[in-house]
Amino acid sequence: MRLTVLLSAVMLFSLPIAATLAAPRVQVVGLFPGAAVINVEGQRKLVRVGQAGPGGVVVVSADTTGAVLRVEGVERRYALTRELSAGFAEPSRQQLSVAKGQGGHYWVAGSINSQSVQFLVDTGATSVAINENQARRLGIDYRVNGRQIVVGTASGNAKAWRVNLNSVKVGGIDVLGVEAVVVEGGFPADVLLGMSFLNRISWREEQGVLKLESKI
Structure with a gap:
């Protein structure tokens, strides 16, 4: 008992x-x-x-x-905590080198919210910028989750929506919570990888090569 x-x-x-x-x-x-x-x-x-x-x-x-x-x-x-691997080791910095391509621009393959895109690196763009057709293809519900703004384009002012992207990734560099702008119409024709992403990583240009590196 x-x-x-x-x-x-x-x-x-x-x-x-x-x-x-x-x-x-x-x-x-x-x-x-x-x-x-x-x-x-x-x-x-x-x-x-x-x-x-x-x-x-x-x-x-x-x-x-x-x-x-x-x-x-x-x-x-x-x-707020820093992510650590299962072994509690410091994560390694991810690096990517991009050679200058067509038109003297830097083009790099990547993804937005795990959907594949081809980026045009644009240090003159304050944010990642996509047009509304690209946003629909990527499944971004910008009219519901975005905040409406007005942006200046080569053709004048245009209606746009400021949104937060879950993830923007190029190579092994994955940045979460990236601000982006969805522009009404077909501008920009290419997905612009702007400063809202670039400011979250380290980058420099050396002899026609753009070098990107993640921050720990």
């Missing part, structure tokens, strides 16, 4: 421990106005306040130092 009681007590006190171990590993790895980049068990995504991300984790609020997340029904504040 006593052995049975002891075993029952062990099982009873083990249950909360097992539940704790089963809880997902959650980190806040990026912060933006009204949104946070969260990492849930290695899956990263930019999530707006009030919306759910990987694993059903909800971003309740976000500011410059951290975010309040609802994880399995429990709200808790998470500070």
Whole structure:
């Protein structure tokens, strides 16, 4: 009888421990106005306040130092952290060299929100810029999630929407939460890789070669 009681007590006190171990590993790895980049068990995504991300984790609020997340029904504040690999080693810097191409421009293959695109590097563009047809192909719901603005183009002023892209990637360099502008009509004809991406990495030009490097 006593052995049975002891075993029952062990099982009873083990249950909360097992539940704790089963809880997902959650980190806040990026912060933006009204949104946070969260990492849930290695899956990263930019999530707006009030919306759910990987694993059903909800971003309740976000500011410059951290975010309040609802994880399995429990709200808790998470500070901004640096992502580390499973072995807790510093991540290596990713590098990419791009040779000058047609018309003396730099062209580089990459992706937006995991959808393949061909970028034209434009240091004169303040943001990543795409036209509305490209935005539709990429599945960007700019009219719902964007903020309407007016931008100047070669043909004059045009209606546009400022949005946040979940991910912009070239080579092994992946930047989350990149500001972009979706312009009404067919301008720009090419997807412009502007300063909202370039300012988030290190880059330089040497003898006709553009060298890009991720920041840790």
